Amino acid sequence: MMANALIKYQFIWITLLVITIVMVLIGFMPKPIDMNLEKIGNGRKAIVFVYDSNLSVSSQQSAEMNKARSLVSEDIIFLVAKIGDPAGNNFMRHYNARAADLLFFNIEGDLVKRETALLSAEELAGILLSEM
Numbered sequence: 001m002m003a004n005a006l007i008k009y010q011f012i013w014i015t016l017l018v019i020t021i022v023m024v025l026i027g028f029m030p031k032p033i034d035m036n037l038e039k040i041g042n043g044r045k046a047i048v049f050v051y052d053s054n055l056s057v058s059s060q061q062s063a064e065m066n067k068a069r070s071l072v073s074e075d076i077i078f079l080v081a082k083i084g085d086p087a088g089n090n091f092m093r094h095y096n097a098r099a100a101d102l103l104f105f106n107i108e109g110d111l112v113k114r115e116t117a118l119l120s121a122e123e124l125a126g127i128l129l130s131e132m
Helices: 002-028 056-069 086-095 121-129
Strands: 045-051 076-082 101-105 111-116
Touching: 045 056, 045 086, 045 121, 056 076, 056 121, 076 086, 101 121
Parallel strands: 045 076
Antiparallel strands: 045 101, 101 111
16 A cells, blocks of 8 residues: 555656656747748848758758847847748748848848858847847
């Protein structure tokens, strides 16, 4: 009888430990980058990365963008135009963008700078915090 109680408490503690670990891991996951390209020109600076899942640089650049978010204010919008997505394809045609391009927009929604990945989080933050 004592053994059954110990097994029961052990199961409860293990379950609580697993739940705690999962919650901590979820808390450390980066916030996904928004794909709503209609947010460009809404009074905030924006950066749009043209994401191509077939390029390894795309996942690297996405990671750098997530890091850059922590270096700049909340007044800057980070967006993704995904190749294969209708909105992403329209965006690419409109701005003559290619895979792995980074497009920087001012608060009025005017394209002010274009770069090609891979830029570090510090480089991105430097551009975004400049007078563009």
